[in-house]
Amino acid sequence: MEMHDAKRIEIMIEQIMEKRLTDLLIENGVSGFSVLPVRGGSGRSGQWSRQGQISRAEGMSAVVCLIKPERLDVLLDVILPVLERHIGVVNITDAKILRAERF
Amino acid sequence: MDTILSLAAQNLLSPIILSFALGVAAALAKSDLNFPEAVAKGMSLYLLFAIGFKGGASIADHGVDGQLIASLVVGVMLSFLLPIIAFGLLRTITRLSVLDAAAVAAHYGSISIVTFVAGSSILEAQGIGFEGYMVAVAAAMEAPAIISALWLISVKGGGEARGMDAGLMREIMLNGSIVLLIGSFAIGWITGKEGLAEISPFITDPFKGVLCLFLLDMGLVAGRGLARAGGAVSGRAIVFGVVMPLIGASLGLASAWLLGLSVGGAALMMVLSASASYIAVPAAMRVALPEANPAIYLTLSLGVTFPFNLTLGIPLYVALASAVIGG
Numbered sequence: 103m104e105m106h107d108a109k110r111i112e113i114m115i116e117q118i119m120e121k122r123l124t125d126l127l128i129e130n131g132v133s134g135f136s137v138l139p140v141r142g143g144s145g146r147s148g149q150w151s152r153q154g155q156i157s158r159a160e161g162m163s164a165v166v167c168l169i170k171p172e173r174l175d176v177l178l179d180v181i182l183p184v185l186e187r188h189i190g191v192v193n194i195t196d197a198k199i200l201r202a203e204r205f
Numbered sequence: 206m207d208t209i210l211s212l213a214a215q216n217l218l219s220p221i222i223l224s225f226a227l228g229v230a231a232a233l234a235k236s237d238l239n240f241p242e243a244v245a246k247g248m249s250l251y252l253l254f255a256i257g258f259k260g261g262a263s264i265a266d267h268g269v270d271g272q273l274i275a276s277l278v279v280g281v282m283l284s285f286l287l288p289i290i291a292f293g294l295l296r297t298i299t300r301l302s303v304l305d306a307a308a309v310a311a312h313y314g315s316i317s318i319v320t321f322v323a324g325s326s327i328l329e330a331q332g333i334g335f336e337g338y339m340v341a342v343a344a345a346m347e348a349p350a351i352i353s354a355l356w357l358i359s360v361k362g363g364g365e366a367r368g369m370d371a372g373l374m375r376e377i378m379l380n381g382s383i384v385l386l387i388g389s390f391a392i393g394w395i396t397g398k399e400g401l402a403e404i405s406p407f408i409t410d411p412f413k414g415v416l417c418l419f420l421l422d423m424g425l426v427a428g429r430g431l432a433r434a435g436g437a438v439s440g441r442a443i444v445f446g447v448v449m450p451l452i453g454a455s456l457g458l459a460s461a462w463l464l465g466l467s468v469g470g471a472a473l474m475m476v477l478s479a480s481a482s483y484i485a486v487p488a489a490m491r492v493a494l495p496e497a498n499p500a501i502y503l504t505l506s507l508g509v510t511f512p513f514n515l516t517l518g519i520p521l522y523v524a525l526a527s528a529v530i531g532g
Contacts, residue, residue, distance in 0.1 A: 118491045122372065152242075160487075160499060187495040 106202035108168045111177070114140065114191040117161035122184050127167060130180050134204070135167035145189065162190070168197060170205055216327055216520035224417040225323075225515050228424015233432055240422040248419040249319075250385060255408035256322050256340060257386040261393025262401040263337020272464060273338045276474075279460045280342040283478050284349035287456070288314035291449050292357050299441045301501065307357040308490045308497035309442075312506040313449050314350025315482035316343055318382060319423060320511065324476035324519050326416055328469045333523070335469025339477075344386050346477055348377045351489045358494065373492050380485050420515070431508040437500035438509075446509030450479035454522050458529060472519075472526035479522065480514055481506035 115123055120137060127135055140162040142151035152161055169177060174194065185192060199205060216222060231238045264273075288310035295306040321343050328335055393400065401408075438446075457478030461471030483506040490497055 116491055116495075118488050160503070188491075189495075 103200065105198040105200060107171055108197045108199045108202075108205060109171050109174045110166065110168050110195045110197040111174075112191075112193050112195075113165045113181070113185065114162055115165060115185065116188050116190060117163050119184060119188055119190075120163045120165065123165055123181060126181055126184060127165070127177075130177060131173075132167050132169060132177065135165055138164040138166065140164055168199060168205055170202075213517075213520035213524055215331075216523065217516065219327060219330060220417050221323055221326060221413065221420050222516055225420040225424040225427075225512070228421040228426075229428035229431075229512060230424075232425045232428025235432075238425060240418075240425070245419070245422045248415055248422070249382075251408075251415055252322050252412070252419060253318065253382055253385045254389045255412050256318075256325065257389030258393035258404070258408055259401065260337040260340030261390040261395070262397055264390075264394050265397035267337065269338075272336070272466075273341070276336070276338065276342050276464055276466070276470075277345050279464060280346045280474075280477065281349050283453075283456060283460060284314045284316075284346040285353050286314070287453055287478065288350045288353040288357065290452060290456075291445075292354075294449060294452070295442075295445055298445060299439060301442065303361045304358065304494060304497045305501050307354045307361070308494050309445075309502045309505055310357065311350045311354030311490060312481040312483070312486045312502050313453065313510075314346075314353055315348070315486045316346045316477045317480035317482055317506070317511060317514070318343060318386065318484075319419070320480040320514050320519070321473065321476055322416065323420065323515055324473055324522070326413060327519055327523060328472060330413075331523070333469040333472070333527075335467060335473050339470055339473045340386060340390050342474070343477055344383055344390075347383060347482070347485055350482075351377060351486060351493070354490075355493060373489060376492070377485060377489050380488075382484060423511070427507055427512050430504060431512075437498075438504050442501065442505060443509055446481075446505040447513050450481070450510050450514055450518055453478035453480075454518070454525075458522075458525060461526070462530060466530070468526050468531045471530045472523045475522035475526060476514070476519060479510075479518055481510045483507040483511065 113123065124135065124137065140152070142149070143162070144150070150160060150162075178192075228238075288307075291310035291313040292306050295301050295309055296303075299306070301309065321339075325335065325339070396403075454475040457475035458471060460478070461474040464470075464474075466474060483503060487499060487503055487506075490502065491499065
């Protein structure tokens with residue numbers, strides 16, 4: 103089975119900034135991504151949990167997308183301004199995909 | 206004085222305040238009592254719809270007058286002014302940075318709709334009438350404080366505000382609570398008494414029971430916020446969280462007196478001026494001032510000022526409005 107190289111970008115982002123990020127992804131041709139709720143975690147500001155939160159100010163989301171490797175640098179340049187002043191983590195991993203024409 | 210104290214005691218022992226106290230106590234005792242997120246959200250939607258609809262129906266009944274417009278204008282002015290006072294007070298009595306002080310100040314110019322709902326419910330329980338359009342005043346007071354806070358940052362320095370871009374403005378003005386409150390207010394206004402009579406068994410009779418459960422949940426949220434906050438805020442900041450509502454309430458009372466509002470309307474103007482936002486403004490601050498520490502403004506607005514207003518503040522405001530406006 104033929105497999106193709108891809109980059110998997112996982113962005114943990116403040117819930118309040120999620121739509122700004124996904125809008126940018128769409129504007130820059132990333133039509134496929136997944137948004138996952140984050141139930142809680144721990145970071146530089148200590149532990150937090152989604153439980154009992156009444157404002158969107160504190161929650162986090164995870165946005166995951168797969169792109170062709172050659173598009174990575176351009177995409178990061180575009181999305182970093184949305185992320186740089188906010189709480190969050192961006193991690194990029196090498197991945198293999200089966201149907202390259204979809205990315 | 207005896208009347209004021211007995212009124213305050215009566216309010217403190219009402220089911221809604223005691224439900225809130227139960228929530229705080231359960232949270233501090235680390236109980237696993239919890240409301241599913243969807244249930245809490247559903248209750249808040251119900252309460253906003255009910256309070257908006259009843260306010261609109263009241264306007265349909267009494268008509269629109271100059272006092273309504275004047276109350277809206279004064280509400281907006283208070284929302285612009287209160288953050289400036291809060292900022293000055295914070296910079297004087299605490300060591301908060303310009304950025305954190307401005308972010309906290311924005312919360313104190315905006316309003317807590319739950320505190321407003323609790324206040325109006327307590328007034329209804331005591332048979333004290335109020336102007337139905339106070340719901341619209343509440344909605345109008347939500348956003349101006351955010352602009353004041355961003356202005357303070359631009360004048361005093363200390364950080365870079367993202368600014369009120371179109372996206373942020375839309376999120377603030379069209380946030381779900383505002384849309385539902387104004388929308389149900391409009392429906393109540395259009396359909397009037399007849400409309401209210403049609404759905405009264407749904408929005409009037411169960412209202413207090415739902416409010417009790419909702420405040421129980423809010424008590425859990427506030428209690429857990431307090432417990433989690435630990436050393437996030439200083440003792441002086443906590444003093445601010447109690448003193449600022451009293452300053453806001455005083456300005457609210459003076460405004461209500463100048464506007465010629467009823468006792469109930471004055472009490473609600475005090476409640477609005479005294480309350481601090483913990484839904485719309487924190488979200489706006491995360492976008493506009495991401496470097497400001499959310500633990501400070503959320504702890505103060507939700508963990509200090511909200512419980513203070515609900516337990517001691519509202520009874521005090523009702524009593525003072527009765528004494529000053531009611532003669």
